Amino acid sequence: MAYSHSPARREYTFVGIDPGTTIGVAIIDLEGNPIDVFSSKNYSCSDVVERIIAHGNPLIVASDVTPTPSTVKRISRIFSSPVHELDKSLATEEKIALTKGEGYEYKNVHERDALAACVNAFRRYKKKFSQVQKKTPAGVDVEEVKALVVKGVSISAAINRLISAKEGKEKATKGEKQGQEEKKGGEEDEDENILRLRRIMKGKDEKIEMLEDLTTTLKSKVEEKEIEIKNLRSKMDSVRSVRRREIEETEEIKRRDREIERLREEVKARGEENAELRKIIEELKGKKEVKVKGGKRIKLIRFFSRAAILDTDRKYGLKKGDIVFLEDGSGGGASTAELLAKKGVAAVIYGKELSHFAADKFFEFDIPTFSTDEIPLLLNEGDFAFIDQHLLNEKIAEWKRKREKMEERIVFIS
Numbered sequence: 001m002a003y004s005h006s007p008a009r010r011e012y013t014f015v016g017i018d019p020g021t022t023i024g025v026a027i028i029d030l031e032g033n034p035i036d037v038f039s040s041k042n043y044s045c046s047d048v049v050e051r052i053i054a055h056g057n058p059l060i061v062a063s064d065v066t067p068t069p070s071t072v073k074r075i076s077r078i079f080s081s082p083v084h085e086l087d088k089s090l091a092t093e094e095k096i097a098l099t100k101g102e103g104y105e106y107k108n109v110h111e112r113d114a115l116a117a118c119v120n121a122f123r124r125y126k127k128k129f130s131q132v133q134k135k136t137p138a139g140v141d142v143e144e145v146k147a148l149v150v151k152g153v154s155i156s157a158a159i160n161r162l163i164s165a166k167e168g169k170e171k172a173t174k175g176e177k178q179g180q181e182e183k184k185g186g187e188e189d190e191d192e193n194i195l196r197l198r199r200i201m202k203g204k205d206e207k208i209e210m211l212e213d214l215t216t217t218l219k220s221k222v223e224e225k226e227i228e229i230k231n232l233r234s235k236m237d238s239v240r241s242v243r244r245r246e247i248e249e250t251e252e253i254k255r256r257d258r259e260i261e262r263l264r265e266e267v268k269a270r271g272e273e274n275a276e277l278r279k280i281i282e283e284l285k286g287k288k289e290v291k292v293k294g295g296k297r298i299k300l301i302r303f304f305s306r307a308a309i310l311d312t313d314r315k316y317g318l319k320k321g322d323i324v325f326l327e328d329g330s331g332g333g334a335s336t337a338e339l340l341a342k343k344g345v346a347a348v349i350y351g352k353e354l355s356h357f358a359a360d361k362f363f364e365f366d367i368p369t370f371s372t373d374e375i376p377l378l379l380n381e382g383d384f385a386f387i388d389q390h391l392l393n394e395k396i397a398e399w400k401r402k403r404e405k406m407e408e409r410i411v412f413i414s
Contacts, residue, residue: 012147013056015081016118017063019071023048024110026118027055030129030146034103039110045071049078049214059150062121064113065089078214084121098123131155140166295378295386298323298349304332304358309340316383320344323392325377325385329354337361347396349375349387368399 011029018024024039025048035055040047052058052075061076062084063069076083090098095116099106104119106112129146135155136142140162148158301312304326312318322345326332329350332340337358340348348362348369362369375395379386 011056012059012143013052014060014062014118014122015052015058015075016114016116016121017048017061017069017072017075018110018113018117019063019069020110022108022110023071024108024112024114025051026106026111026115027052027058028118028122029056030059030122030143032102032119032122032126034105034115037104037106037111037115039108039114045074046214046218049075050211052079053211053214059147060084060121062117064095064117064120084117084124086120090116090120094120125150128155132158135159137163294389296323296389296392297384297386298325300325300327300380300383300385302327304329304336304350304354306336306339309336309343312383313343318343318345321346323347323349323387325387326350326354328352329358333357334361338365341365341367347392363403366403368396370395370399 013027013029013035016026018039022039022041023043024037026037027035029035036051038051043051058079058081060083061072061079061081063072063086066086066089068083068085073083090113095112098116098119099112104115106115125146128149132145132149132155133142136145136159140159144162145155145158148161149155153161299312299316299318299322301308301324309318312324318324318340320343322343324340324345324347326348329348330352333355334357338361341362342365345367348367349372350369351372353371354362354369359369375387375391377385377387
């Protein structure tokens with residue numbers, strides 16, 4: 001339901017507001033009659049203020065909750081109207097009861113809550129307004145008396161103040177009329193239409209003045225907000241700068257931590273390597289004293305694997321002319337044999353049977369191979385072993401003779 005109201009005379013009103021995404025507003029007069037109840041998603045604060053101004057001058061601005069929302073406080077400050085403070089928020093049952101009957105209508109809960117706030121504020125003054133109605137003499141504006149009472153003036157003081165103001169105005173008007181009569185010689189009273197238009201213009205002027213005050217207030221608030229935004233942007237820039245430095249420092253710390261960890265690992269590896277080398281040196285020092293009559297010291301490789309060959313090479317070096325002992329010759333194949341052969345070894349003695357792939361590869365590289373049955377170990381000590389030098393020489397010579405005969409047979413057959 002749309003409530004009609006003529007803004008020609010600026011009546012006093014009670015205003016209830018339910019702020020939010022959808023704002024609800026209710027306006028009633030000082031008799032408790034509804035003037036306007038509406039809600040909208042698209043209304044700004046200035047839109048609400050303009051609509052309130054169009055229906056009169058708000059004496060009280062009210063809300064249905066406590067603490068009072070900031071939007072309600074902002075609108076009350078614009079009109080210099082007090083806020084109707086609540087001890088506790090209105091319950092749903094109270095709001096429904098407040099908005100029943102008396103011509104009150106609403107379309108949604110936002111309008112209901114605004115209307116309930118408005119009516120609740122009005123009921124606080126309803127009894128006092130009844131007294132004003134009874135005590136105010138004829139000729140005194142009851143609305144103005146009510147407005148003064150809401151502002152805290154007693155009923156009698158409000159009436160006396162308005163009577164005094166009226167008498168002063170009448171005297172001024174009488175003097176003005178007498179002057180006009182003397183000057184104009186009894187001109188006729190102004191036409192009633194002109195007086196009505198003047199009243200309308202006065203109402204418009206008041207509205208314009210109110211809007212100008214509102215514009216000034218809003219401009220001031222915009223300037224405050226711009227200063228606040230500027231300060232917040234400055235703080236954000238400062239926070240970003242600090243955060244950026246923190247991130248850079250964190251990344252640098254992480255980079256250094258990674259480098260420290262890498263160096264620690266390297267130091268650990270070097271330490272392990274040095275410990276191993278010291279052990280080898282000690283073993284070698286000990287082996288200097290070991291002598292086997294007629295024996296030849298040869299390098300021992302635990303397993304016939306790439307890793308074991310490279311490990312022995314790293315520790316003691318595998319060079320041309322070395323004799324090596326494969327403690328377990330069963331694990332290697334052709335590629336492993338080729339790796340050992342390319343180190344330049346002169347002969348291979350093995351503990352377990354070689355694969356035929358490995359044996360063929362050694363034969364291809366002209367490297368004799370013997371089992372420990374053919375050349376037994378005289379001594380197995382750590383990473384070295386001793387064999388009979390004389391027996392080794394005989395076996396190598398025998399192997400070479402067999403190879404030569406084999407090659408001669410191949411040539412004869414071909």
